[in-house]
Amino acid sequence: MQPDGSLQVENTVRAVLRDVLGLSAERVAEFREDTPLFGALPELDSLAVAGVLTELEDRLGILIEDDEVDGEMLESFGALTRFATAKALG
Amino acid sequence: MIDSYDWAGGREAMMRFGPDAGPVVVAALPLFEEANRTRSFVVTILRLLAARGIAGALPDLPGQGESLVPTHRTSLLKLQDAFNFACDRFDREGRPCYALALRSGALLDVLAPVAGRWHFAPIPGEKLLRELKRTALAADPQRKDLDSLIFGGEAPIEIAGNLVSPALLGELAIARPAPNARIVRLATDTADAALKVEGSPLWRRAEPDNDPALATLLADDIAAWIRACAS
Numbered sequence: 333m334q335p336d337g338s339l340q341v342e343n344t345v346r347a348v349l350r351d352v353l354g355l356s357a358e359r360v361a362e363f364r365e366d367t368p369l370f371g372a373l374p375e376l377d378s379l380a381v382a383g384v385l386t387e388l389e390d391r392l393g394i395l396i397e398d399d400e401v402d403g404e405m406l407e408s409f410g411a412l413t414r415f416a417t418a419k420a421l422g
Numbered sequence: 423m424i425d426s427y428d429w430a431g432g433r434e435a436m437m438r439f440g441p442d443a444g445p446v447v448v449a450a451l452p453l454f455e456e457a458n459r460t461r462s463f464v465v466t467i468l469r470l471l472a473a474r475g476i477a478g479a480l481p482d483l484p485g486q487g488e489s490l491v492p493t494h495r496t497s498l499l500k501l502q503d504a505f506n507f508a509c510d511r512f513d514r515e516g517r518p519c520y521a522l523a524l525r526s527g528a529l530l531d532v533l534a535p536v537a538g539r540w541h542f543a544p545i546p547g548e549k550l551l552r553e554l555k556r557t558a559l560a561a562d563p564q565r566k567d568l569d570s571l572i573f574g575g576e577a578p579i580e581i582a583g584n585l586v587s588p589a590l591l592g593e594l595a596i597a598r599p600a601p602n603a604r605i606v607r608l609a610t611d612t613a614d615a616a617l618k619v620e621g622s623p624l625w626r627r628a629e630p631d632n633d634p635a636l637a638t639l640l641a642d643d644i645a646a647w648i649r650a651c652a653s
Binding site: 344351352383392 | 552555556557559560561610613626627
């Protein structure tokens with residue numbers, strides 16, 4: 333399934349954070365644009381980041397190069413969603 | 423019950439489930455850390471199969487589980503060889519064997535004496551290698567030269583706490599699952615499959631987890647598939 337809209341990408345990012353980090357659906361449903369991620373969520377350590385990125389690749393049918401990964405894209409839910417949207421929808 | 427099997431490199435433990443006659447499902451866990459994350463899920467599937475009258479076995483492969491072989495002394499060839507021996511043991515008793523593999527476990531049954539292969543979320547070795555490199559990089563951002571370590575050296579490489587031989591990583595670069603398996607994937611996976619199921623990827627969880635509802639769904643599919651293979 334290729335996502336055909338940015339809302340779908342946002343929902344995919346939410347589902348990936350839920351599934352990889354083992355968070356509850358209620359918790360990820362509360363994530364907003366400015367919800368901080370890396371450094372704020374104890375579940376999201378550097379190894380979990382690798383899992384999140386790889387799972388995003390599988391679900392969105394995208395390829396993320398390691399040199400594209402920086403602290404900024406993982407700073408907040410909004411930043412990660414913007415990155416994933418740009419990748420998936422070009 | 424805990425049993426064992428012999429292979430060319432020694433003896434390994436093997437968990438057994440279900441009846442002493444009839445078909446046997448021999449399971450291959452994914453390589454490395456994902457094995458720990460999916461072990462209880464696979465055991466649940468094998469128990470559910472046993473409740474449906476189908477026997478199961480989960481062999482420890484060299485470098486996995488209780489094996490005495492150090493993780494950096496194993497290779498893809500050894501893992502495949504040991505898996506073949508585990509299947510061969512039932513094959514010699516005249517019991518038809520079926521391989522059940524998760525993720526990179528699908529790289530291990532390629533040459534096994536089995537009547538059929540059932541793969542859940544299989545991945546080619548190249549993809550596992552890519553994920554390992556990403557994990558190694560996440561654990562140590564200064565380490566950018568993993569390719570030269572893999573393709574140039576002989577010293578074991580530490581990836582997220584496990585020592586891995588460069589030879590194994592080199593083998594992964596070209597390893598692919600057998601082409602004739604029944605493939606089942608999560609609905610969220612964009613790759614092709616004969617069946618897609620709802621569930622979450624337990625192999626990504628830092629803390630091992632289980633999903634009995636998904637295990638039941640998969641056990642039903644395996645049982646129906648074995649009946650279809652046998653008829």
